[in-house]
Amino acid sequence: MSTRPPKIMNYILLLPGLLVIAFFLVIPLLLTVVISFMQEFSFTNPIFTVENYIEFFTSPQTPTILANTFGMSLLASLVALLVGYPAAYFMTFRIKSIKTRNLIISLLLVPFLIDWNVRTIAWIPILGESGIVNYLLQYFNIVHQPVSLLFSRWTLIIIWLQSNLLFMIFPIYLALSRIDPDLINAARVLKSPPHRVFYEIIFKLSLPGVIVGLTFVFVNTLGDYITPSLWAGGIQVLGLSVANFAANFVWPYAATQSTVLILISLAVLVILFKIVDIKKLVE
Amino acid sequence: MAKVIEARKLAKRYKGAVEALREISFEVDENEFFIIMGPSGCGKSTLLRIIAGILDYDSGELYIKGEDMKNVPPHRRDVSMMLENFALFPHMTVYENIAFGLRMLGKDKDEIDREVRKMTRLLHIEGLEERMPNEISGGQRQRVALARALIIRPSVLLLDEPLSHVDYRLQRKFAEMLKEVHREIGGVFMLTTHDQEHGLSLADRMLIMNSGLVEQIGTPTEIYNDPQTLFAARFVGELNTFAGTVEEISPDAVWVKTEFGTFKARHPATENARDLVGRRVAYIVRPEHVRVSREDSGQDNRLSVYFNTYYYFGHFLELVFSADAQTRVKSVISANEPFTAKVGEQLTLTWPYTKATIVSKPSVVEGVDIEELIYGK
Ligand SMILES: Nc1ncnc2c1ncn2[C@@H]1O[C@H](COP(=O)(O)OP(=O)(O)O)[C@@H](O)[C@H]1O
Ligand SMILES: [Mg+2]
Numbered sequence: 001m002s003t004r005p006p007k008i009m010n011y012i013l014l015l016p017g018l019l020v021i022a023f024f025l026v027i028p029l030l031l032t033v034v035i036s037f038m039q040e041f042s043f044t045n046p047i048f049t050v051e052n053y054i055e056f057f058t059s060p061q062t063p064t065i066l067a068n069t070f071g072m073s074l075l076a077s078l079v080a081l082l083v084g085y086p087a088a089y090f091m092t093f094r095i096k097s098i099k100t101r102n103l104i105i106s107l108l109l110v111p112f113l114i115d116w117n118v119r120t121i122a123w124i125p126i127l128g129e130s131g132i133v134n135y136l137l138q139y140f141n142i143v144h145q146p147v148s149l150l151f152s153r154w155t156l157i158i159i160w161l162q163s164n165l166l167f168m169i170f171p172i173y174l175a176l177s178r179i180d181p182d183l184i185n186a187a188r189v190l191k192s193p194p195h196r197v198f199y200e201i202i203f204k205l206s207l208p209g210v211i212v213g214l215t216f217v218f219v220n221t222l223g224d225y226i227t228p229s230l231w232a233g234g235i236q237v238l239g240l241s242v243a244n245f246a247a248n249f250v251w252p253y254a255a256t257q258s259t260v261l262i263l264i265s266l267a268v269l270v271i272l273f274k275i276v277d278i279k280k281l282v283e
Numbered sequence: 284m285a286k287v288i289e290a291r292k293l294a295k296r297y298k299g300a301v302e303a304l305r306e307i308s309f310e311v312d313e314n315e316f317f318i319i320m321g322p323s324g325c326g327k328s329t330l331l332r333i334i335a336g337i338l339d340y341d342s343g344e345l346y347i348k349g350e351d352m353k354n355v356p357p358h359r360r361d362v363s364m365m366l367e368n369f370a371l372f373p374h375m376t377v378y379e380n381i382a383f384g385l386r387m388l389g390k391d392k393d394e395i396d397r398e399v400r401k402m403t404r405l406l407h408i409e410g411l412e413e414r415m416p417n418e419i420s421g422g423q424r425q426r427v428a429l430a431r432a433l434i435i436r437p438s439v440l441l442l443d444e445p446l447s448h449v450d451y452r453l454q455r456k457f458a459e460m461l462k463e464v465h466r467e468i469g470g471v472f473m474l475t476t477h478d479q480e481h482g483l484s485l486a487d488r489m490l491i492m493n494s495g496l497v498e499q500i501g502t503p504t505e506i507y508n509d510p511q512t513l514f515a516a517r518f519v520g521e522l523n524t525f526a527g528t529v530e531e532i533s534p535d536a537v538w539v540k541t542e543f544g545t546f547k548a549r550h551p552a553t554e555n556a557r558d559l560v561g562r563r564v565a566y567i568v569r570p571e572h573v574r575v576s577r578e579d580s581g582q583d584n585r586l587s588v589y590f591n592t593y594y595y596f597g598h599f600l601e602l603v604f605s606a607d608a609q610t611r612v613k614s615v616i617s618a619n620e621p622f623t624a625k626v627g628e629q630l631t632l633t634w635p636y637t638k639a640t641i642v643s644k645p646s647v648v649e650g651v652d653i654e655e656l657i658y659g660k
Contacts (some may be wrong), residue, residue: 088366172482182370185337188357191435200383204374 029262036255052256060238069238070264072153072228073221075269076160077168080217081210082163084168088209089202091169092176104175108166116163120227124150151233159231160221167216175209176202211272222265285348286310287438287471288334293343295329295495303329305495306343306566311439311473311488320518321474321483323491327475328367330492331441334473335364348438358387363437367444369428371416377427378412384435402430405464422453429461433468442474446481449454454478458485472523483507491515496647509552513656514646521601523573523612525566526657529559529641536636539566543606545585547636554643564641565653570613571599572638575622575630584631588612590624604632609658 039047046273095101111119125131129146137143149155179202187197225239238261245254288311295304303326311317319327332338334345336357345352347360363384381402385395403409406426413420419427420483425445432440445461446454458481465472476482484491491498491506491514495590499506499515510516513524527541537556541545542572546566550556576582588604591611600622604615612632614624624630645653 180370182366182368183372185332185335185357186364186366186370186372186431187383187387188337189335189362189366189441190431191358191387192383193358194356196387201372257471 015188032077032255032258032262035252036259036275038252038255041249041251052253055253056256056260065236065238065241066264068228068235069222069261070233070268072156072232072237073218076164077217078212079157080161080164081214084165084213085172085210087175087252088169088172088206091173092120103271105170111162112166118197119163120159120230123155123231126278127158153232153235156228156232156235159227160217160224163227164217164220167220168213171212171216172206172209175206179205183206207275210277215269215272218268219265284348285313286311287348288473289344289346289349290334291344291346293330293333293340294343295326295333295338295340295344300609304333304340304493305499307492307500309490309497309500311471314373314469314471314637316462316474316485316487318473318482318486318489319492320479320489321475321477321498323477325492326495327477327492328443329495331364331443331473331475334439335362335441336360336622337364361438362441363432363435363439364441365428365432365443365445365602366440368448369536371424371428371431373416375416376412377408377414377416380416380427381430381434382571383431388435398434399430402434405467406430412475413614421449422457425449425453426460433464437470439471439473442472444475444477446476446478456479461485483519486631491518493518494648498647505552507569508593509640510567510642511553512644512646513567513642513653514648514651516565516567517656521570521613521615523568523570524657525610526654527566529556529562529564531542532556532560536594537641539564539641541566543586543610546586548639548640549637549640551640551642556641559641563653564643565645565657566639566641568634568639570615571578573612573632574616574623574632574634575614576633577600577630583636584634584639585634586612588630590626590628590630592626593622604630638641 002042035041036052037048037050039049039051046262091101091104095104114122127133127149129148129150133149134143134146137147158265184197187201192200223239225237225243228237229240230236238257242254242257242261245251245257288309290310292306293304293308294302303550307326307330311464319330321327329338333340334347334352334623336352336355347362352360354401372383375383380401381399382395385398390398396589397597399412403412406429408423408426408430411423411427416424416427425448429442429445432442438443442461446458449457461472461474462485474485486503488502489501489506490500493514496516499511501509503519506515509517510519516522517524525539525541525543526540527546529537530540530545531538532550535549537548537550537559548566548568551559574582586606588606589604591603593603595618598618600616600618600620602616602622604612604614606612614632643653646650
């Protein structure tokens with residue numbers, strides 16, 4: 001007989017974690033939803049209304065804000081995938097030595113040891129008008145005047161790429177390194193040319209990693225309104241709008257926008273996880 | 284007849300590790316059921332992977348149907364393989380697994396459908412098509428893996444230890460199915476195993492391998508009756524072995540002096556007995572030729588032993604005797620034959636000289652001593 005504690009004990013072990021999640025996640029979220037239906041922020045004498053939602057969805061700015069918010073995050077996720085997948089593939093299948101692989105993973109972690117502000121400001125000497133890139137462009141006579149590389153949507157994508165790439169590479173690397181090499185060998189002896197081995201076996205078996213990577217980057221960038229406000233040349237995103245309204249104590253409207261943000265993110269995640277079976281990630 | 288596979292001095296050394304293949308040469312004919320047999324780690328999988336093209340060889344030559352295979356990728360070879368552990372694609376249904384090869388060859392849906400149906404009927408796996416590989420039993424996985432490898436109808440089908448990963452009852456059933464499928468479909472079947480029973484019963488010809496070298500190539504009866512080395516003799520079945528020195532030869536017999544007396548044997552088929560006079564050799568006789576006799580039966584060889592114990596196998600009985608404290612001698616008799624003896628009872632064993640022979644080489648591997656192989660460490 002095993003000496004496993006009775007079933008209820010297992011759940012008691014979960015309790016501290018569940019309490020933390022309840023206090024710091026579920027309750028604030030519920031409060032946000034409740035506040036989003038208030039006319040004025042007041043718990044003593046609340047008047048509930050859907051006015052905020054009507055205002056949000058009829059505002060002429062809303063389509064632009066939504067397109068900016070979700071569009072930029074989606075674009076950032078896709079760019080990270082396009083850059084991250086080959087990197088993870090290379091690490092898994094081309095680097096044979098485990099030591100070298102671990103070294104590369106450690107190097108990818110180094111930027112995270114640097115303070116976020118420093119990391120972000122470091123882009124000025126790289127992309128600024130007197131930065132390295134402009135210097136090289138002029139040195140090789142590609143341009144004659146410094147070009148403005150900072151403060152555009154692409155600046156945002158590049159900065160997001162830098163700060164999120166690891167979250168894309170890592171889950172894909174894990175998924176790829178779990179593929180039994182004999183599955184690849186089986187496909188090869190069953191007459192698969194290399195590109196079909198890649199698509200039919202490697203890519204399909206790494207899909208869970210791809211989905212997790214996309215989710216990480218998407219959620220991470222969606223919640224980040226500081227980087228867009230600093231570097232994207234003044235584009236409006238939902239998070240920034242929330243912050244502005246909250247700063248002016250228009251809490252119900254800020255809560256409405258937050259709720260919409262959360263709902264749309266959830267919808268995107270549900271769709272992503274429909275594509276792959278989450279069970280495959282852990283089995 | 285045309286050779287389907289020709290291997291000449293194939294060698295392979297893994298990076299920084301052992302020499303897995305040490306200049307192996309052999310040929311396989313059309314429609315042969317060819318079995319590679321040897322202990323675990325002797326290089327069987329390495330050899331099959333090289334033939335399939337999923338592993339490169341360092342030197343030597345490999346021809347399949349006369350074509351040099353150097354730098355020919357696996358998908359351009361007329362070879363299919365059932366890998367050890369089956370390697371079914373976990374993200375595909377049984378149907379998709381079986382259909383995979385034909386799909387890669389660009390066959391149309393109707394043809395794939397027809398062929399998959401043929402395969403599932405042939406291998407008795409109908410009704411599993413929509414299941415995932417982790418939803419079927421080990422025996423079913425084994426047959427799905429075979430169907431998947433077979434469906435592309437290769438000239439050479441490689442089967443790496445197909446019998447090892449299921450329980451014993453299923454092993455025999457699958458072995459019989461393989462033999463029938465081979466008769467029906469034809470082509471070269473090349474199978475590895477470390478199990479003597481399956482090896483002997485399935486093979487048209489077999490190759491006994493040891494530490495990356497060939498111990499012997501031949502039909503099962505050739506190897507069983509006329510082994511070239513003591514290792515090969517031991518590997519294909521039970522064996523009584525006595526170390527001794529060749530004393531005398533006549534045109535049809537040799538006499539070997541052992542510590543239990545001088546025994547008579549026929550000439551070895553694979554070496555010249557005349558060169559062996561005065562040499563240390565292994566005198567060998569298989570247990571089924573050894574009989575218990577209580578009176579003088581006038582046989583060529585007699586050995587006085589004590590009855591030790593017996594093992595009952597249903598259709599036969601294995602009797603174990605002691606010639607001295609270390610030396611066990613076995614006799615296999617039909618379970619229908621009457622036999623009674625008390626433990627410790629003194630008996631005489633006899634066997635005809637035509638059923639005994641001698642082997643001078645312990646193994647093709649260098650540095651193995653014949654006495655060591657007979658008596659152990
Ligand atoms: N990828 C590998 N790297 C290093 N050594 C290996 C590798 N694969 C097999 N070997 C070694 O090569 C020898 C032959 O292996 P293998 O062909 O798998 O033997 P078998 O199939 O007969 O059990 C063994 O000693 C094994 O340890
Ligand atoms: Mg093996």
